[in-house]
Amino acid sequence: MSTATATGEKKNYLNEHTGIWSWIYTLDHKRIGIMYTVTLFMFFFTAGIFALLMRYELMHAGPSGLMTPDQYNQLFTLHGAIMVFLFIVPGIPATLGNFLIPLMIGAKDVAFPRLNLLSYYIYVAGAIMALVALSSPVDTGWTFYTPYSIQTGQGVVLMTGAAFVLGFSSILTGLNFVVTIHKLRAPGMTWMRLPLFIWAAYATAAIQVLATPVVGINLFLLIIERTMGIGIFDPKLGGDPVLFQHLFWFYSHPVVYIMILPAFGIIAEIIPVFSQKPIFGYKAVAFASLAIALIGFFVWAHHMFLSGISDTSAAFFSIITFAVAIPTAVKVFNWVSTMYRGSIRLDTPMLYAISFIFIFMVAGTTGIYLATLGVDIFYHDTYFVVAHFHYTMQGGAVIGMIAGLHFWFPKMSGKMYSETTAKIAFILIFVGFNMTFVPQFVLGMHGMPRRYFDYPPEFESLHFASTIGAFANGLGYALAILNLAYTALFGKTKAGRNPYNSLSLEWQTDSPPIHDNFEVTPIVTDWTYGYGEPIKGQSHH
Amino acid sequence: MSHHAEVTDPQGPPHVHHMDSTTAYQAAKFGMWLFLATEILLFGGLFCAFALFRWTYLEEFHHASKHLNVWMGGTNTIVLIISSYFAAMAVDAAQHGDNKKVVRNLTVTIICACGFLVIKYFEYSSKYHHGLFPLNPEFNSPEFNKAYQSFFALYYCMTGLHALHVIIGMCLLGWVISLARKNRFSGRYYTPVEVGALYWHLVDLIWIYLFPLLYLVG
Amino acid sequence: MSHNDHSHNPEGHNHELGHVLPHSVYLKVLVTLLVLTVITVWVAQYNFGNWNIIVAMFVASIKAALVALFFMHLKYEDPFTWIYAIIPLFLLFILIGGVFLDNPFRDNPIPLPML
Numbered sequence: 001m002s003t004a005t006a007t008g009e010k011k012n013y014l015n016e017h018t019g020i021w022s023w024i025y026t027l028d029h030k031r032i033g034i035m036y037t038v039t040l041f042m043f044f045f046t047a048g049i050f051a052l053l054m055r056y057e058l059m060h061a062g063p064s065g066l067m068t069p070d071q072y073n074q075l076f077t078l079h080g081a082i083m084v085f086l087f088i089v090p091g092i093p094a095t096l097g098n099f100l101i102p103l104m105i106g107a108k109d110v111a112f113p114r115l116n117l118l119s120y121y122i123y124v125a126g127a128i129m130a131l132v133a134l135s136s137p138v139d140t141g142w143t144f145y146t147p148y149s150i151q152t153g154q155g156v157v158l159m160t161g162a163a164f165v166l167g168f169s170s171i172l173t174g175l176n177f178v179v180t181i182h183k184l185r186a187p188g189m190t191w192m193r194l195p196l197f198i199w200a201a202y203a204t205a206a207i208q209v210l211a212t213p214v215v216g217i218n219l220f221l222l223i224i225e226r227t228m229g230i231g232i233f234d235p236k237l238g239g240d241p242v243l244f245q246h247l248f249w250f251y252s253h254p255v256v257y258i259m260i261l262p263a264f265g266i267i268a269e270i271i272p273v274f275s276q277k278p279i280f281g282y283k284a285v286a287f288a289s290l291a292i293a294l295i296g297f298f299v300w301a302h303h304m305f306l307s308g309i310s311d312t313s314a315a316f317f318s319i320i321t322f323a324v325a326i327p328t329a330v331k332v333f334n335w336v337s338t339m340y341r342g343s344i345r346l347d348t349p350m351l352y353a354i355s356f357i358f359i360f361m362v363a364g365t366t367g368i369y370l371a372t373l374g375v376d377i378f379y380h381d382t383y384f385v386v387a388h389f390h391y392t393m394q395g396g397a398v399i400g401m402i403a404g405l406h407f408w409f410p411k412m413s414g415k416m417y418s419e420t421t422a423k424i425a426f427i428l429i430f431v432g433f434n435m436t437f438v439p440q441f442v443l444g445m446h447g448m449p450r451r452y453f454d455y456p457p458e459f460e461s462l463h464f465a466s467t468i469g470a471f472a473n474g475l476g477y478a479l480a481i482l483n484l485a486y487t488a489l490f491g492k493t494k495a496g497r498n499p500y501n502s503l504s505l506e507w508q509t510d511s512p513p514i515h516d517n518f519e520v521t522p523i524v525t526d527w528t529y530g531y532g533e534p535i536k537g538q539s540h541h
Numbered sequence: 542m543s544h545h546a547e548v549t550d551p552q553g554p555p556h557v558h559h560m561d562s563t564t565a566y567q568a569a570k571f572g573m574w575l576f577l578a579t580e581i582l583l584f585g586g587l588f589c590a591f592a593l594f595r596w597t598y599l600e601e602f603h604h605a606s607k608h609l610n611v612w613m614g615g616t617n618t619i620v621l622i623i624s625s626y627f628a629a630m631a632v633d634a635a636q637h638g639d640n641k642k643v644v645r646n647l648t649v650t651i652i653c654a655c656g657f658l659v660i661k662y663f664e665y666s667s668k669y670h671h672g673l674f675p676l677n678p679e680f681n682s683p684e685f686n687k688a689y690q691s692f693f694a695l696y697y698c699m700t701g702l703h704a705l706h707v708i709i710g711m712c713l714l715g716w717v718i719s720l721a722r723k724n725r726f727s728g729r730y731y732t733p734v735e736v737g738a739l740y741w742h743l744v745d746l747i748w749i750y751l752f753p754l755l756y757l758v759g
Numbered sequence: 760m761s762h763n764d765h766s767h768n769p770e771g772h773n774h775e776l777g778h779v780l781p782h783s784v785y786l787k788v789l790v791t792l793l794v795l796t797v798i799t800v801w802v803a804q805y806n807f808g809n810w811n812i813i814v815a816m817f818v819a820s821i822k823a824a825l826v827a828l829f830f831m832h833l834k835y836e837d838p839f840t841w842i843y844a845i846i847p848l849f850l851l852f853i854l855i856g857g858v859f860l861d862n863p864f865r866d867n868p869i870p871l872p873m874l
Binding site for chain 3 (some may be wrong): 563566570571574575577578581582585586588589592593596597611615618619622623625626628629630632633636637728729731735738739742745746749750752753754757758
Binding site (some may be wrong): 107108109111112113171175176178179182183184209210211212213214216217218220221224228229230231232236237238239240243246247516 | 558559560564567568571572575576578579580582583584585586587589590593594597598675676681683687688690691693694695697698702
């Protein structure tokens, strides 16, 4: 069995089997991860363009002439729905998770490779449904609140149906990852030796399995209500519209932890490597992932403070929302402590990781403002909320994903990208992002409502600045992704096995890895973060 | 049959290149339990809606529930319990390598499932004739009794979704039967039987709660 | 528990896979389930007010536990399976609890000291 291809290159997962069908029918988790990455970013840029169209409209007070108010409503609905359901929820797990989880635990593949491929095709089916839904547009906002979503245009059934199908994909991926992490760890890879990305991915997968079915039934009920006229949510028929919100947010709050936990995991991998120092407080960071996942199930009604819920419930949900900040703060503290007195290298992944910490501090703190009942009365449904969740979702989850894509790019492709181009893109993203959303915090504090087509002229300068930032931000993402895509296809600089000197298992095998990941099943004797510690045969933990 | 140098154990576990067979069995079982967890949460949303509307319309839910036939519902409960017993016995048969018994037991399970669906059909048609059906415009108008609308909306959603799962379970067990007819199972490999039976038991479990809620306490 | 290329015997000797129960256990569970069903229907004809639903749900839970523990062999499964079998019930309790913190208290909030 030769290890070289016909052209004499060493065999790896990319060149071993060629041709389009070897990708379409692949069971290799690495190839599935690549397919997800390409597909997801197509949707990222689509929804991003919708955002830029909106920001163009909002650049000046008064209608721009580019779109009607109804079209604006459709744009924010589509931007939100595509970004949430088609990009950021599958997000890191489907892309980097698929690629890395078996490698990091020393396995050959995930527990159910065929289910993995099925997950991808279910995602594609949901994506196609969503694209078809574009033809009869939805204007409810991505949250589909009743009773408006029962009454409005035709696209609601298709769009919610698409979200339902996408939920299946998410559940099956989560299920696969939970079983994989439980059952396929290499000999010696105990729970306490697992990389923190795996702890984060595990917590995420558990949420995917447990939370998604509830929004599934919620959307199912909405579809039945629209098509068969039964009254679960419609007050005219005896229903309760707020019940829709309860069932919706019971999933949609944990979903934001699906979005961010893997990003936390990526930061926990990057910082020790680029500080060449063990992570500070491994156990605390590991259990913080589980704590965030668990507490995240108890706070959903903080999205509903102004929906008419009782004061009693509002008080409870507010207090418990404060609690969920605590494990996150533990993580931030531990990342920073890891850097302290480390041997810092400011390569692109580390730049993104450090900026993540700053951005997430803002994100988390502004979340506390919103959790405070007296404050939320003014901030709910304003630009303050919009800025908060873009700080968490974009500044947090997306930047975490971009950081990870840069960090593991050499492993996935076997090539090194241009650091200069990557750093220029980073600067555009960082400056552009903050310039987009800092003005939005201010706008929100002054009462600018979200999902509005127009605004009073005194808000114009802030909106103008935000739009400029948005275009710079978009340019930055385009440059970053194009840099990686171009290098993957045409790059010449080869990467070695371990260009960043990481101790994690995925860096101890080829770049790109062979089909079965490891030539010999690894035997693990130490934890992943023993930087600067003498390598022994005995275990650290 | 022809000689296959590769097929060392036609009743043994299939070769999976990335796990040994014991791990594959445990993984499949664990995976199915996780999937059952999602099903519990799926129906759970409906139970949540039911709890809310029952609290909202307590007296009228009692009255609405009286329109349901307790004997039909009760018979269905017994039918499903029996079907579950035979599914469990099928797993036992597979553990002992008795493929014929697997086929017999799962066939009984499927026959019970058909019986369940037949009774459900009679229940639904009787409701239809009384006009208590969502597609009936009189039922759907704002003038109709709101509590009744809520009750029956949930009745159809919950029993309808459950019936869909009965059908899915039948298909799954049908597939297991087709494997058993080829003598596929033994004490060394019976994963599909176990996993299929687990799914079937969930169908039974959900009905165990649906029946008293909808038919008895209303 | 976490082995990869562990078994090199494709022939396999008789691995102990799942738990094998004596047939009498399955029969006893079946009979108990049927009896409990009859009891549930019988009790429901009497009006005990709020207790009706409590009793009904309690009996249903016993039946469900019997099915889960014995028919589904949960009694012999590892702790992680138990966790994932029970956590959905816990989360449903939280969901229904949250809704019932809301609706019943909408017009008549219980005054809490900290409000």
